[in-house]
Amino acid sequence: MLVTSILFLAYGASPLQAYFALFHEPFATLRGFGYSLVRTSPLALIALGTIVSWRSGFAYLGFEGCFIIGASATAWLALLTAPGTRLGPIPFSLFLPLAILFGFAAGGVWAGLVGLMRARLGGNEVLISLMSNYIAVFILQYLVSGPMRAPGSLPETRLLPRGTWLPFILPGTRAHAGILIAIAAAILVWMLLQKMPLGYELIVTGFNAAAARYAGIDVGRRILLAAFFAGGLGGLAGMAEVLGSQHRLMDGISGGVGFVGIVVALLARLNPIAVIPTALLYGGMSVGADAMQRRADIPSSITFILQSLTVLLVLAFDALRYYKINLHVFPGRTPPPAAQEVSK
Amino acid sequence: MSGQQFALTAFVVTWLTASLRLAGPVLLAALGETFAEQSGVLNIGIEGTILLGALTSFLVTLYTGMIWVSLLAAVVVGIAANLLLAWMYVTVRASQVVAGLVFNVLALGVASAVYRKALGDSAVPESIAMFQPLHIPFFGKLPVIGPVLFGQTILFYLTIALAFASNFVLFRTNFGLALRASGENPAAADSAGISVSRMRYAGTLISGAAAGMAGGYLVLAQVGLFRESIVSGQGFIALGIVIFGRWHPLKATVAAMVFGACDALQLSLQIFGTHVPPQLLLALPYIVTILAISGLFGGKAVQPAALMTPYVKD
Numbered sequence: 183m184l185v186t187s188i189l190f191l192a193y194g195a196s197p198l199q200a201y202f203a204l205f206h207e208p209f210a211t212l213r214g215f216g217y218s219l220v221r222t223s224p225l226a227l228i229a230l231g232t233i234v235s236w237r238s239g240f241a242y243l244g245f246e247g248c249f250i251i252g253a254s255a256t257a258w259l260a261l262l263t264a265p266g267t268r269l270g271p272i273p274f275s276l277f278l279p280l281a282i283l284f285g286f287a288a289g290g291v292w293a294g295l296v297g298l299m300r301a302r303l304g305g306n307e308v309l310i311s312l313m314s315n316y317i318a319v320f321i322l323q324y325l326v327s328g329p330m331r332a333p334g335s336l337p338e339t340r341l342l343p344r345g346t347w348l349p350f351i352l353p354g355t356r357a358h359a360g361i362l363i364a365i366a367a368a369i370l371v372w373m374l375l376q377k378m379p380l381g382y383e384l385i386v387t388g389f390n391a392a393a394a395r396y397a398g399i400d401v402g403r404r405i406l407l408a409a410f411f412a413g414g415l416g417g418l419a420g421m422a423e424v425l426g427s428q429h430r431l432m433d434g435i436s437g438g439v440g441f442v443g444i445v446v447a448l449l450a451r452l453n454p455i456a457v458i459p460t461a462l463l464y465g466g467m468s469v470g471a472d473a474m475q476r477r478a479d480i481p482s483s484i485t486f487i488l489q490s491l492t493v494l495l496v497l498a499f500d501a502l503r504y505y506k507i508n509l510h511v512f513p514g515r516t517p518p519p520a521a522q523e524v525s526k
Numbered sequence: 527m528s529g530q531q532f533a534l535t536a537f538v539v540t541w542l543t544a545s546l547r548l549a550g551p552v553l554l555a556a557l558g559e560t561f562a563e564q565s566g567v568l569n570i571g572i573e574g575t576i577l578l579g580a581l582t583s584f585l586v587t588l589y590t591g592m593i594w595v596s597l598l599a600a601v602v603v604g605i606a607a608n609l610l611l612a613w614m615y616v617t618v619r620a621s622q623v624v625a626g627l628v629f630n631v632l633a634l635g636v637a638s639a640v641y642r643k644a645l646g647d648s649a650v651p652e653s654i655a656m657f658q659p660l661h662i663p664f665f666g667k668l669p670v671i672g673p674v675l676f677g678q679t680i681l682f683y684l685t686i687a688l689a690f691a692s693n694f695v696l697f698r699t700n701f702g703l704a705l706r707a708s709g710e711n712p713a714a715a716d717s718a719g720i721s722v723s724r725m726r727y728a729g730t731l732i733s734g735a736a737a738g739m740a741g742g743y744l745v746l747a748q749v750g751l752f753r754e755s756i757v758s759g760q761g762f763i764a765l766g767i768v769i770f771g772r773w774h775p776l777k778a779t780v781a782a783m784v785f786g787a788c789d790a791l792q793l794s795l796q797i798f799g800t801h802v803p804p805q806l807l808l809a810l811p812y813i814v815t816i817l818a819i820s821g822l823f824g825g826k827a828v829q830p831a832a833l834m835t836p837y838v839k840d
Contacts, residue, residue, distance in 0.1 A: 241623055305820040306769065308570075308623055312762045316812045324805040441631060448624060481642050486635025493628045494610075497620040 204485075207473035208466030214473070216355020220427050221465030222458075223360030224249065224419035228443025229450060229457045230364075230371045231415035235293075237375065237452055238408030239388030244296060244311030245416040246440030247318030248289035252417025253424040254325055255288035256281050257339055257431035260346040260424075261330070271345055281346070281421055282363070289417020290410040292318070297409025301402035307409075315440065326433050338432035348426040360422030364458065367415060371454040374411075384408055416440065442468075445493050464489065535669075541787070541794045542674040546682060547748065549786030551576070551740040554685045555764035556771065556778045557692050558736020563768055564696060565729030566709035566722075566832040570626025571611045572737040573761025574633025577754075579604050579741025581637045584752035585644055587654040587745075597681075597742040604738015605731050607633070612730035616723050619836035630761075638754050657681055657747045679747045688736075692775035705729055709830035712837040722837045737761065759812070766815035773830060781818070788814050 207214040228245045235242040259281055263272050272280075296314060299305040323337070332340040348358040375381040387394045387404040395401050419439070424431060446464050450456035471485035555572050562569040579600035586596035607629075614625040645652070657679040668676070696702040707715035708725035716722050741757070749756060767785060771778030792807035 243623070243627065299816075299820045303820055303822055305822075308568075309762065309765050309769065309819050310816050313759075313766065313812045313816045316759050317809050317816075320805040320809040320812075324803050327805075328803060438631075441627065445628060445631070481639050483635045483638040483642075486631055487639065490628045490632035490635065494614065494625065494632070497625060497628075498614065498618045 203474040203477050204467060204470035206470070208469040212352070213355055214469055215466075216352050216357040217469045218462060218466040219352070219355075219357040219361045221468050222461045223358075223364045223422045223426065224439050225443050225446050225465055226361075226364040226457050226461035227367055227415050227419035227422065228440055229447035229461055230367050230454055231412040231419075232444045232447035233450075233452045233454055233457065234371060234374070234384070234415065235408050235412035236447070237388045238384040238404060239391060240297065240300065240405050240408050240412070241308050242293060242296065242311050242409060242412055243308060243444065244293060244314045244318075244413075244440070245419070245443055246315040246436050246438070247311070248292050248413045248416025249420040249423070249436045249440050250318040250322045251292040252285040252289040252420030253435055254322055254420070254431060255417070256285045256421040257342060257424050258330070259284050260342040261339065263346065264343040271343070274345055277346055278348075281425060282418065285417045285421030286414035287417070289420065290414035293413020293416065294406060294410045297406045297413075300409075301405045319436075322431070322435070323433055326431055330431065332430075336432065339430050342425070342429050346425060347429060348422065356427065358422075358426035360426040363418065363422055364461070367418065368454050368458055371415075375454065380407075416443075419443070442489070445489065448493060449496065537794060539673055541790050543677065544790035544793055545783060545786040546674065546678055547786070548789045549782040550678075550682045550685050550747065551743040552760050552764045552767060552785060553689065553779060553782035554743055555733075555737045555740040555761060556767040556782060557685075557689055557775055558733035558740075559764055559768045560692065560771075560773055560775055560778060561696070561705065561736075562729040562733035563773055563833055564709045564830055565705045565726045566712060566830055566835065566837070567612075567615050567726050567730050567733075568622045568626070568765075568834045569608070569611065569615070569730055569733045570623060570761075570765065571608065571629040571633075572733055572740075572764060573757060573759070574630035575604050575607050575611075575734055575737035576741040576744065576761050577633050577637050577757045578607050579738030580745045580756050581641060581741070581752055582738070583742035584654060584745045585640075588652060591655055593655055593657060593746050597739060597746060600738040600742035601735045602738070604734040604736070604741070606734075607738070608730050608734025611734070612727045615730060615836070616726045619838070622834050622836075634754065641752060641754070653750045654745075656750045681743050681747050685743070686779070689775050689779045696775065701728075706830070708837075709832055712832050712835075716837075716839060722839070726837075737764075740764075763811060763815055766819050769829075770815070770818040785811055785814065 208218040209215060228249065231245055231248070232242070260277075263277060292314070293311075296307055296311050299310055300307040326339060327337040330339045332338060348360055350356065350358050351362070373381075375385060383394070383399050384404055384407070386397070387399060387401050387408075391401050394404070420436075423435065423439075428435060442464060443461075446461050447457060449464075450460040467485055467489065468482075471482040474480050474484075475482040555576060559569060559572055582603040583593075583596040583600040586599045587593055590596065611625065611629055614620045614629075615622050618625075659677045659679055660683075662676040696706065704715065704720045705725050705728065707718070707720060708722045709729075712722045715725070740760075744756060744760070745752060763785060767778050767781045770784075771781040788811045792804070792810055795802065795807055796804055
């Protein structure tokens with residue numbers, strides 16, 4: 183906070199004013215809050231994917247790619263079922279589950295390939311997943327400038343048919359049902375990791391792969407499964423963005439959300455329930471940053487600095503204290519001790 | 527010489543020249559990264575460091591016009607930035623993946639904020655003085671080999687010299703031995719009286735210096751201007767080269783040439799006009815990297831054993 187205040191001063195703006203702009207618009211105005219929710223849904227879904235993979239010992243960083251693949255697959259499906267095409271318009275109640283399934287599977291398979299390389303060949307998932315992001319970007323560029331391109335000067339698809347859009351949930355704002363999907367996913371991930379045997383096996387795999395193997399858990403298969411779930415959540419994030427907010431597929435649709443989502447997961451200490459408020463804070467800050475750029479003429483890239491410095495400080499603070507303090511994110515709903523040990 | 531033959535020769539010369547030209551910066555970054563990884567630190571932050579180095583050399587050249595000074599400035603900034611990273615990796619013992627990744631976001635924010643502060647929102651990027659290709663007498667006149675091997679910028683020859691120097695330092699000096707011991711078996715190195723922390727700081731700072739210089743190389747010998755997207759994953763490709771090169775400077779040099787060749791092939795084919803979608807060619811270097819590090823060709827066995835493992839002294 184202090185460092186950023188100095189940064190604000192360097193731009194000739196009063197820190198108080200800047201912070202006011204950063205938080206007033208996204209949280210104190212209805213319109214701004216709607217935008218905050220729009221930014222929150224993909225962040226939260228990607229953060230949940232991060233939690234599933236990282237707690238299973240699979241350091242996946244390819245959510246940018248999953249997001250793009252999920253978004254592309256959903257857009258393709260939506261255009262396929264547009265009125266007048268062969269599949270014709272299908273009712274939204276049928277389309278939505280189909281889209282969720284499809285987006286999830288597309289992202290899951292994309293990440294699953296990396297999981298396969300790690301589980302079967304022993305490749306380094308950190309670097310492979312980073313590279314796979316770039317490949318996804320090129321696939322997207324190919325799609326929107328080639329087979330899926332709409333007539334016009336911009337590389338993008340046609341507007342998706344209205345019948346495939348996610349419903350808006352707050353009247354007068356752009357907030358869409360993606361946030362509900364994110365909340366449902368958070369609860370499901372929490373149940374998976376805390377209440378189900380499979381989740382326990384995933385966590386054990388992440389905590390101590392050798393012990394897991396000794397206990398009879400097929401580590402390779404668990405990693406593959408974790409990769410699939412994580413990628414699927416990343417794909418859902420792409421689906422929510424394309425059906426809820428953009429309503430078409432275009433180049434540069436991801437814009438770094440795959441990495442910010444990972445940061446959100448880390449700040450939420452890999453706790454699926456804490457992801458929702460953290461993502462809301464981050465989504466709100468990015469809305470506020472744009473407002474700040476308009477009003478106080480401070481470049482929005484300052485929020486990159488603010489956000490990353492926060493994480494670095496939290497990391498340093500955490501590690502230097504070394505298990506001495508348990509910061510309870512939610513005083514009333516503390517996750518069981520096992521969760522906190524793993525998150526270290 | 528028939529017309530077709532002539533066109534083919536021209537194609538090969540353009541291709542190979544571009545291969546070596548493109549290999550330079552990533553090789554430089556990969557050489558530094560080799561030091562970091564041999565000491566036990568996976569420094570993902572080189573992506574951001576290259577960006578900061580590129581910005582520094584661009585701004586310094588813009589204001590002073592002295593390209594060697596700006597290259598030096600990029601190295602200094604690289605070292606300074608990696609002091610923060612080394613502190614996170616070694617002293618704080620944070621997750622190396624997380625710290626490096628977050629640092630890259632930080633570097634992007636800093637670079638774009640500083641660039642805007644310095645130049646405003648001017649739409650037209652300004653270009654600057656650059657290193658020119660050398661013209662070496664006699665050798666430069668040889669067919670094919672002449673322009674390919676003897677028509678590069680001085681930075682290229684400097685990088686090749688650094689590759690041999692790195693090889694010597696890593697495998698023929700006490701410092702290199704101590705560094706590798708810290709990455710292979712830190713507890714043993716510690717009991718032999720080596721300061722593991724100091725070695726890892728050294729490895730990280732060397733990679734920072736190299737990455738900063740690689741950024742300068744990119745701007746001063748290849749692009750001539752600055753954009754936020756100038757690095758676009760080259761730091762990550764350097765990480766791939768280190769693995770492909772089996773944590774060995776000379777093998778990394780060969781690996782970097784292979785990557786440069788892929789990258790250049792895409793450029794050459796685009797110039798000559800083909801029906802292959804350009805995105806497929808653009809993706810080629812990344813696909814090659816993934817295959818190279820997928821584990822299909824082994825690699826786990828030669829990795830420094832304590833890579834990514836923070837060392838806690840008992």
